[in-house]
Amino acid sequence: MADRTAPWPAGTPNWVDLAATDARAATRFYAGLFGWQCEHQDSRDYWICRVDGEDVGGIGGKHPGTEALPSRWTTYLATAHVDRTAAAITEAGGRVLLDPTDVSVHGRMAIATDPNDAIFGLWQATDHIGTGRRSEPGMLVWSEALSRGYDEAKAFYTKVFGYRVEEIGTTSDFGPGDQYADARYAALYAAGRPVAGTGEFHPDMPAETRAHWLPYFATADLDDTVTRAERTGGRLRGDPLDTDFGRMAVLTDPESAVFAVIQLSV
Structure with missing residues (x-):
């Protein structure tokens, strides 16, 4: 990231x-x-x-x-x-x-x-290249495609964008938490650097969960961000998780749009 x-x-x-x-x-x-x-x-x-x-x-x-x-x-x-x-x-x-x-x-x-x-x-x-800096609080720092069709996703994105794929193993490799075990994950590389990811849902994920791209926004204080989200109509989905990259959590906003926040490791 x-x-x-x-x-x-x-x-x-x-x-x-x-x-x-x-x-x-x-x-x-x-x-x-x-x-x-x-x-x-x-x-x-x-x-x-x-x-x-x-x-x-x-x-x-x-x-x-x-x-x-x-x-x-x-x-x-x-x-x-x-x-x-x-x-x-x-x-x-x-x-x-x-x-x-x-x-x-x-x-x-x-x-x-x-x-x-x-x-x-x-x-x-053309005139607008998209996002600017990365890793500052409030900025987009990562995004990943999540679904039940992990192999299909890998093949698709590799064919369309020419990514190099690096298998990371299961998402439990990022840190503790049974809810993340047994779900395969890969980093997608462009120009020699990891730029995005793709992973599969845990088998216990609700059947109605749609495949989606999950954006991650940086925060200086994850627990404070989660608290403020919940106070203003957001909802925490699962416990926060400590990973090799930092402490993260998945949230929904008041209209149930899903996004993630991460307090990056120093």
Whole structure:
């Protein structure tokens, strides 16, 4: 979970945004949780959220046709050519939900799913490269694709983005906790560095849990962040976990969108 420099290598999570039913209320929740400054974009129902002037991510309403889907965080993966990557996604067994489209002068995007129906985005940067610094509190520091189709996910993302895969073993290798045992995990490398991960759900995960990309945001004090989330309508999913990278927890916001927070090891 080290800092990375821009422009991001293909396949690197370079943006994240929340599709919410009540985007304005969501900005208040996350601003209170992470100290984000969220600026409304007059041209659309979208807020850009920042830490000390550095872009962190976005919060907006749901895309047309996806209103019935649960509120969710979407991880965007860097690409030099959105249209070609969208075609590769279809060829590899995924689906394109939102065709490649220009976002003003900022870049070109698309929304897709992998073969397990985990939703993710593509971002081809022009004026806007995506997130800025990494590892500072409130910033996106990691993102991972989680599902019951671990082998299918590995094959798909490797084919589309050309990742090198490093098997880590099971998620219990990160630290203690029976709830994480027996779930395989791999780091995905681009340009010689780990940029993302993919793992499988524990067998005891509720059957209704959808495959998803889970973003991690850094925090200076995990326990305080969890407490503040719970006081403002969030919910803790499972006990916090000590890992080789730091102390982490998975939360849901008031609309049940899932995200993780981590207090990185010094």
